[in-house]
Amino acid sequence: MNKAREFDQSVVADLRALLGDRVSVAAAVREHHGKDESYFPYALPDAVVFPESTEEVRDVVMICRRHRVPMIPFGVGTSLEGHILAVNGGVSIDLSRMNRIVAVHESDLDAVVQAGVTRKQLNEHIKHTGLFFPVDPGADATLGGMAATRASGTNAVRYGTMRENVLSLKVVLADGRVITTSRRPRKSAAGYDLTRLFVGSEGTLGIITEVTVRLYPVQEAMSAAVCAFDTVDGCTNTVIETIQSGVPIARCDIVCEKTIAAINRYKKTDYRVAPTVFFEFHGSSASVVEQAQAVQAIARENGGMDFQWATRPEERTQLWDARHNAYFAVLQTRPGSRAVSTDVCVPISRLAECVRESMEDVKSYVVPVPLLGHIGDGNFHLVFLIDPANADELALAKKLNKRLVERAIRMEGTCTGEHGIGLGKQESLRAELGDDVIGVMRDIKRLFDPDNLMNPGKVVPAP
Numbered sequence: 001m002n003k004a005r006e007f008d009q010s011v012v013a014d015l016r017a018l019l020g021d022r023v024s025v026a027a028a029v030r031e032h033h034g035k036d037e038s039y040f041p042y043a044l045p046d047a048v049v050f051p052e053s054t055e056e057v058r059d060v061v062m063i064c065r066r067h068r069v070p071m072i073p074f075g076v077g078t079s080l081e082g083h084i085l086a087v088n089g090g091v092s093i094d095l096s097r098m099n100r101i102v103a104v105h106e107s108d109l110d111a112v113v114q115a116g117v118t119r120k121q122l123n124e125h126i127k128h129t130g131l132f133f134p135v136d137p138g139a140d141a142t143l144g145g146m147a148a149t150r151a152s153g154t155n156a157v158r159y160g161t162m163r164e165n166v167l168s169l170k171v172v173l174a175d176g177r178v179i180t181t182s183r184r185p186r187k188s189a190a191g192y193d194l195t196r197l198f199v200g201s202e203g204t205l206g207i208i209t210e211v212t213v214r215l216y217p218v219q220e221a222m223s224a225a226v227c228a229f230d231t232v233d234g235c236t237n238t239v240i241e242t243i244q245s246g247v248p249i250a251r252c253d254i255v256c257e258k259t260i261a262a263i264n265r266y267k268k269t270d271y272r273v274a275p276t277v278f279f280e281f282h283g284s285s286a287s288v289v290e291q292a293q294a295v296q297a298i299a300r301e302n303g304g305m306d307f308q309w310a311t312r313p314e315e316r317t318q319l320w321d322a323r324h325n326a327y328f329a330v331l332q333t334r335p336g337s338r339a340v341s342t343d344v345c346v347p348i349s350r351l352a353e354c355v356r357e358s359m360e361d362v363k364s365y366v367v368p369v370p371l372l373g374h375i376g377d378g379n380f381h382l383v384f385l386i387d388p389a390n391a392d393e394l395a396l397a398k399k400l401n402k403r404l405v406e407r408a409i410r411m412e413g414t415c416t417g418e419h420g421i422g423l424g425k426q427e428s429l430r431a432e433l434g435d436d437v438i439g440v441m442r443d444i445k446r447l448f449d450p451d452n453l454m455n456p457g458k459v460v461p462a463p
Contacts, residue, residue, distance in 0.1 A: 007046040007089055011067045015091070017050055018059050022050040022097075031090075033072075034091040034431055036079045037327075039338040039386060039394070040423055043085035045072060045092035051424050052097045054170060054209040060416040061207065073203040075116070075145030078137075080341050081422025082203055083149065085431045087457040095144055098325055101125050102210065107213045110184060115144025115208050126336055131215040134159035138324040138433050144208045150200030150419040154320065157376030158250045158282065159216060161418065162199055169198050170427050184212060197444075203455035205448040211349035219282040223292060224251070224316040225307040227299050228274040231396060231401030232256055232359060232371065233277045234303035236352040239375045241298045243348050245392060247291050249281035251320075252376030257358075258333075259326050259370040266281065266329030272305065277375075278323050279307075280316070286321075323372075324444055330370045337385040340397040341423075345379040345417030354411055355380060358404050365400060366393055379417030405431065421459045429459075 015023045025047050026029070034044030051057045056077075064071045070090025077084055085332045086092060088308045098114035100103035101122065105111065107130050113122060118140045122133050135146060137153035145151075147169065159165070168182040181194040198205060209397040229235045235254050242249055255263065256276050261273045277299075281291040296307055310319045331339060355371070362382060373380025382404065384397035405415045415428035430438050441460045448454070452462050 004413060008067055008069070008418055011063065011069050011091070012047050012421055014063045014067070017053065017062065017064065019049055019056065022052075024048045024050075027101060030092075033074050033077070033084065034086055036077050036084050037339075038080050038085075038422070038424065039080045039340050039388070040085055043082075044089075045084060045086035045088045045438045046089045046128060048092045048094055049073075050097050051095050054172065057093065057095075057098075057172045057209050058176055058178055058332060060091070060093060061172050061174065064175065065176065065348040065451070068451060068453065070453050070456050073144070073148065073207045073208070074192075075142035075148075076118070076140070077196060078139040078141050079145070079422065080343075080419045081416075082133045083420060083422040083455070085107055085423065087423070088226065090420045090453075093211070095142065095207075098144075098209060101253070104129065104183070104215075106131065108184065109217075110212055111215055112210065112212045113143055114210055115147075116142050118142050119146070128214065130218050133213055134216055135162055135165055138327070143211045144212060146206055147199050147211050148201060148203050150418070152377070152418040153375070154253055154280075154323065154374060155250045155263040156276075156418075157252050158248060163196065165214045166195060166199050166211060166217065167214060168212040169195055170209050171198055171206040171208055174451065174454050178209075183307075189344060190207075196269065200420065202380065202422060202458050204445055204459050205454060207454070210455070212445075215373050219284075221282065221285040221288040222250070222282050222316060223288050224280040224310045224319050225292070226276055226278050226319065227296075227307050228272040228276045228305045229299070230274070230303035233352060234277045234299075234354060236355050236375060238277065238295070238299045238302045239306060240348055241302070242295050243376060245294065247294050249279060249291065249376060250281070250282040251278065252374070253278045253323055254371065254373055254375045255323070255326055256371035258368050259330060259372050260330040262333050262370065263322050266332055267325055269322050271308075272323075274305075277304075278319065280320075282440060326370075327383070328374045330428050331385070333370075334367060334385040336387070338382040338387060340387050340394070340401060341402050341419070342384075343416045343419040344403050344404055344413055345377060345378070346408050346411045346413030350411040350413065351375060351378045351380075355412070358382060361403060362400050365396060374417070377417065378413070402428075426459070426461060
């Protein structure tokens with residue numbers, strides 16, 4: 001997939017003078033950094049570097065800028081839209097060694113971390129404080145990568161996405177300047193909101209090296225449950241009515257019967273094979289009971305069966321571990337396949353309609369299409385399993401995905417609720433926002449990165 005070009009080996013010499021053996025051109029290392037969880041062909045960088053500080057990232061950027069070499073930030077490689085693929089070659093900047101928790105401000109409910117810190121690492125570090133970081137995309141992604149893709153996940157219905165939970169960023173720009181986008185207060189009206197500009201920028205405007213995130217108190221009581229339904233409509237209508245009733249549910253995810261069967265095989269669980277919703281309730285002991293009773297009543301009216309409860313921490317972990325592994329469980333239903341994973345999000349009032357129409361539309365695909373998603377936010381995913389060697393399957397999956405995106409946009413939704421644009425959704429972004437908005441985005445890209453060296457080819461194509 002890389003464009004034919006000569007890589008100047010003097011770049012490697014300069015990088016090694018800076019970082020020593022933390023520079024690699026080994027084929028295995030390059031391959032690891034030239035693939036993600038998407039269906040795109042591998043696109044390997046020419047070299048991989050492992051900086052350990054913002055200053056080292058800045059110096060790497062200056063070397064790459066001097067040699068006019070592309071730079072691709074790398075977290076753990078769990079992205080789904082080709083974000084980390086080196087389509088123009090260049091240097092992959094692996095931030096995994098920047099994994100220091102800089103500060104935890106318990107009284108202010110925030111923490112400052114280097115970009116390579118993962119969400120599990122942060123929560124393990126602060127568990128003695130009675131606080132936690134709630135954004136949970138499933139994979140143990142780095143917080144820098146989560147900020148760069150504006151990630152969310154199972155807790156977003158109550159706690160929000162990375163957009164709401166990032167207070168400030170430290171960023172290395174394409175010209176080598178290091179900026180801090182904001183201070184730590186919970187609100188500020190000081191100038192342009194650069195923090196929100198870089199959240200979701202996917203490494204195309206600069207390299208995030210430090211993230212300040214919100215923390216939340218661990219609730220007095222937490223209880224999780226799974227509930228099977230007769231139909232997918234029953235699932236979606238239950239969630240819509242729950243949200244519209246004002247029940248402050250913490251997590252709310254759907255899987256269809258195909259997905260739950262795959263989970264049972266993959267995780268050796270025994271959930272009822274039927275459309276299923278995973279719930280979680282947070283609050284006081286009394287409020288959790290009230291929330292659960294309210295949702296059970298709504299579910300019963302929509303064909304919901306008995307709730308299967310998980311109240312102890314280890315039981316809740318097991319339940320959500322099953323849900324988080326749904327994507328990998330689905331992949332195992334067709335060994336050797338790769339996934340084209342959709343990511344539309346619609347207003348909650350249009351959710352049932354969008355899911356119903358979409359499930360009907362994809363019946364024409366070559367294999368059954370699983371459904372999963374964070375439906376408390378109106379966000380759901382259809383997973384098209386493709387044979388990587390079969391161009392017709394990929395073409396059909398893209399065709400059905402295009403219709404899904406058009407359907408979501410018609411319902412005032414978006415082409416991506418959480419996966420981002422990367423390589424895969426650029427035309428969808430244009431369809432959603434129009435040429436004028438794409439033009440503004442391109443102007444911003446040109447302003448921050450006039451030489452198009454920062455993760456080129458992602459989000460908006462070069463003019």
